[in-house]
Amino acid sequence: MNTRTESDAFGPVDIPAHRYWGAQTQRALDVFGAAEERFPAALTHSFGLQKRAAARANRGCGVIDPHLADAIEAAATELSDGKWDDHFPLSIWQTGSGTQTNMNANEVIANRANELLGQPLGTKSPVHPNDHVNASQSSNDSFPTVMHVSAALELTGRLRPALVSMQASLDERARAFADVVKIARTHLMDAVPTTMGRTFAAYAHQMAAAISRIDAALPQLMVLAQGGTAAGTGLNAPAQFPERFCAELAASTGLPFRTHPHKLEGMASHDALVDVSGVLNTIATSLLKLANDIRLLGSGPRCGLGELIVPDDGLTSSIMPGKRNPTIAEVLVQACFQAVGNHQTVTLAGGSGLFELNVAKPVLIYNVLQSIRVLTDACRNFDERVVKGLQVDTTQLATNVENALLSVTALNPVLGYDAVARITALALREGITPRAAALSLDLIDANQYDRIVDPARLANGE
CATH class of the missing domain: 1.10.275.10 (Fumarase/aspartase (N-terminal domain))
Structure with a gap:
């Protein structure tokens, strides 16, 4: 060589x-x-x-x-x-x-x-x-500055746009499914009627909240330690250097960077980045719920919930011919696990500010940037390959609604809790619909039952 x-x-x-x-x-x-x-x-x-x-x-x-x-x-x-x-x-x-x-x-x-x-x-x-x-620099102020700049650029240029796209896709699915009645589930068990549109609107709201959390965390990253040189003293940096530096960086990036009013804080601790990692941790938990719900609602096709039809990704089992798995959702789940685990590392690294310098900067920013990247990539893939193509299985949903026991909760004001409990118990014991059970017990007539226990009306809170 x-x-x-x-x-x-x-x-x-x-x-x-x-x-x-x-x-x-x-x-x-x-x-x-x-x-x-x-x-x-x-x-x-x-x-x-x-x-x-x-x-x-x-x-x-x-x-x-x-x-x-x-x-x-x-x-x-x-x-x-x-x-x-x-x-x-x-x-x-x-x-x-x-x-x-x-x-x-x-x-x-x-x-x-x-x-x-x-x-x-x-x-x-x-x-x-x-x-x-x-x-006019040292590693002690340059590296923290680069940590903030890289995290800010990745959040604004990668993760935030991915979440905006995801929110738009979920909003569109919420509108498309607005009139699709389904049975809600609490404690994993059947509950009262709702709509698939309301379910997806809740997911969209989670994404909107995630975007807001990023926007709330970004101002911390705009404050830069550059000019603090050694131990926050500003040694060897001209008095005008920090302001000139931030103005130049802001002009080239389009982000409102400004000089830190107490540069030692920006060198000795990295609370701002720990907070950003906490935001990423929260976003990961939101995405984890979304991915898990989608793959469970799409489970089947014959022996699962089968309420959603998840787009085919073309992949299959190595032993079971033609088997389809929710692979894209599983990727997002694993990305969320990674971000949640990274936050623990960032938390420990953020607490490693010893006197005038934090000495865990490399591992801290590595994990923050990895969390942004894996969440971004998994979000984009999930959005494009899953959310945008989701459909509902109307036949399965209609069957579920017809057989749902807890729709008769709407009869509580008319018959009382105990009488309605008799209806659900009989329906469950005999394997019949709650309507048939109510009529069998001669607690209500058919017309009144159909008027009160109308799943579409109940789903819309009427």
């Missing part, structure tokens, strides 16, 4: 010649190894946005020569666009401040900037990874 040699404060390091990372990244690879758990592209792309905003702010503050700032900005833009994804080899299992990934970004951008200025990789001149790309 062809290598080049770079030097840092600890001496020379051999680096694969075609790689844009530098000495500190290579040393981290040697120290920590290459594990499977790596940061998603969303985080490295956000580092590109962060370094570009820093270069612009530093130019405006007179910290960096405009010529060098232009080169850093160009290289950082390429990073944010995904051009250098393959040059971030480090796992999340590194220093708890995320220093190694911050240096990875600094080195890739510095090498690329120097290349744009006509210099070979590894020269550190005229652009230096620490002196220029990391100017």
Whole structure:
């Protein structure tokens, strides 16, 4: 393998010649190894946005020569666009401040900037990874900033739109099923008549609430610790740098980022991200109920509830020919499990702020971003392949409504609780409809029964 040699404060390091990372990244690879758990592209792309905003702010503050700032900005833009994804080899299992990934970004951008200025990789001149790309910054404030930026962009660009689409699909199904009478179930047992439309309207409301929870959590992510440098002191950062940085980042992302009024809080603790993870945990529980209800209502086709007809996904059993399973719903269920489990990790990591620095940043943001991604992907698939194509089995529903025992609850005001209990007991014991039982007991005449125990009317609360 062809290598080049770079030097840092600890001496020379051999680096694969075609790689844009530098000495500190290579040393981290040697120290920590290459594990499977790596940061998603969303985080490295956000580092590109962060370094570009820093270069612009530093130019405006007179910290960096405009010529060098232009080169850093160009290289950082390429990073944010995904051009250098393959040059971030480090796992999340590194220093708890995320220093190694911050240096990875600094080195890739510095090498690329120097290349744009006509210099070979590894020269550190005229652009230096620490002196220029990391100017007015430290890992302690840059990594928390990137955590907020990546989470905000993923929430607004991925999960929120997926939930909006899901809500619209559920609303459409609620309207389509508005007049479809079904029997409600409480404690898993038959209850009173309702409509399938009301059931789906409840699901849609859950999605609306999920969207509102995201919107309520987002403002916390707009507050950035950038400019706090070491221990919240602002050491080596010009006084104007934080405001300039946030203005540049807001302009490039369209999100209202602003500087943290107490930057140490944004470096020593990550309560905002723990709260975001809590929102994801709640969303996961909502989606879990939705997926479980759909797969149970669609169970069968002959020996289950069979009230919903779930679209065929073309997959089947390895042993039972033609068997259809609710695979897409099962994917969503498993994604929800993952997000719920991730929240426990985030909670523990969020509580690992020791004095002036939280030292569990990598694992915290890794789990937040994974929860956003798995919930988004599973939602989109469930929406497109299941919700949009759901149909009702009207024959099965009509049979269920006709045989439902608890429709006679509507007779309570007329006959009294005890008399109605006799009707349900006889119907259940003899295997007959409650209407037949009521007439058999001579408690009410047929016309009065049909007028009072009208499932469609009862389902609409009349």
